[in-house]
Amino acid sequence: MIKLPFTLPSRPPVTRIRKCDAAQLRAPAGPRTQPMRGFEDHFVDIVDYIVRITDEIWMERAVGRIYDTYDASCTIYSSYGVVRSVEEVIAGTITTLNAFPDGEIHHLNVAWSGDEDEGFYTSHLGHSRSTHVGRSSLGPGTGRRSSIRFAADCVSRDNRIHTEWLIRDNGAQVRQLGFDLHEVARRAAEADTLEHFIVSPETRLEGQTPRKLLDLPTDTLDGWARHMFHNIWNLKRFDWLARYYCAAATVHAGGGRVAQGVRNIGALYLNIQAAMPDGVMRVEHVCHSEENDGVIVAVRWVYEGTTAPGGVLGECPAGKQVFMMGVSHMRFSGDRIVEEWMIFDELGVLVQGYRK
CATH class of the missing domain: 3.10.450.50 (Nuclear Transport Factor 2; Chain: A,)
Structure with missing residues (x-):
């Protein structure tokens, strides 16, 4: 039997909702x-x-x-x-x-x-x-x-x-x-009247030491998730996607987008990151469920950076500091993700870009 790539904490069983009437x-x-x-x-x-x-x-x-x-x-x-x-x-x-x-x-x-x-x-x-x-x-x-x-x-x-x-x-x-x-x-x-966030993404200063792998354990739920997001979003190691996704995995993403297979999932990541090519990913919370069709890991994240036309935001205003809030639910079969729901709101990011 193939095991999960991390150890789950012990906790009481709770209601399961997937595949239930x-x-x-x-x-x-x-x-x-x-x-x-x-x-x-x-x-x-x-x-x-x-x-x-x-x-x-x-x-x-x-x-x-x-x-x-x-x-x-x-x-x-x-x-x-x-x-x-x-x-x-x-x-x-x-x-x-x-x-x-x-x-x-x-x-x-x-x-x-x-x-x-x-x-x-x-x-x-x-x-x-x-x-x-x-x-x-x-x-x-x-x-x-x-x-x-x-x-x-x-x-x-x-x-x-x-x-x-x-x-x-x-x-x-x-x-x-x-x-x-x-x-x-x-x-x-x-028409905006809401209180705004302060957006202050990290910068890549000229001559700065390149980003490195995280110094965290990889066998815990939290550590595994932080390594995955850092490696793909910050280190840009799209060639490592097969370490995390099975060959026929499906990702349902914001904007009604769907990507199936590792190659297409990589194209989806590129399309999102092209809208903020200097972006920095920050994982804010990790939790999980043990459901009727497998373990699901949920990650809340924020991707911050500077807008550029041509990516998932289309012909957006260029050079604006924005952030994208997201939540990803990743369903596992063994040690790979077989299905993911990557929820983000591109309209909300564009509203930030169009503010004066």
Whole structure:
């Protein structure tokens, strides 16, 4: 039997959601299987908590449940800026539901780490389908359907989410609804009111010592992930992709892009990095799930650099300092990745590029 390339930490078994019927996930659950001090009694574990509150808010339209499950001064990060209150979360949810009133959510994976003392970290990979009926931030209702993936990484404790990183594949949605990606980005940049991040990527000074391999163990989950991202994104060792991906692996990426096979996955990486050819990758969190179809490793990352036309951002403004937030969920078979969902929001990066 081929083993994983890393050792997984020991922890309690939790709800599995992949290849499970949606009605089964929404049915009343059994007794609690994981210590969760302060959480409502009917949640059996942290995965069950994320799945149920998502369905309550977005499928059952119990928008007021946000008051019960988000901290009053919660902080939400996205490629567009920072939100710092539950009232802004409520307002954004109402606006989205009005624009897409028939929206439905499908759960693809919930990776996690932590416990009731330090708080739980969850990385929720989902898929939404909806019809664009009302006005949204993208433009007036079109009557068209869209189908996109999203990732919501949250830190929760005592039944409330206090920090979240939200990434939606808005690039794919813009194209499916028939809008021009750059025109939408320009309008959003002009109307921008959010608090902004400070972007300060590392620089490659002339004569600087070349980057080296990381001095970290490779047999831990966190160490393996950091080595992989550093080697591909920072050291640019695309010739090492076969060390991580199986020959027929599939990557579902932002903008609705799909790459199958190591050669095409390499072309996808080149296309993304060409939009910020001096970019620097930073891994911010690593967690995992043990699912019905294998182990899935979730990595939240930020790629920072200077824009250049010709890559995944198209004919974007050149020379602008921007960042791309991303979440990658990588499913393993043995010691190689067989499927990956690489979620990023190219529209959010373009909005940064068009800001004055």
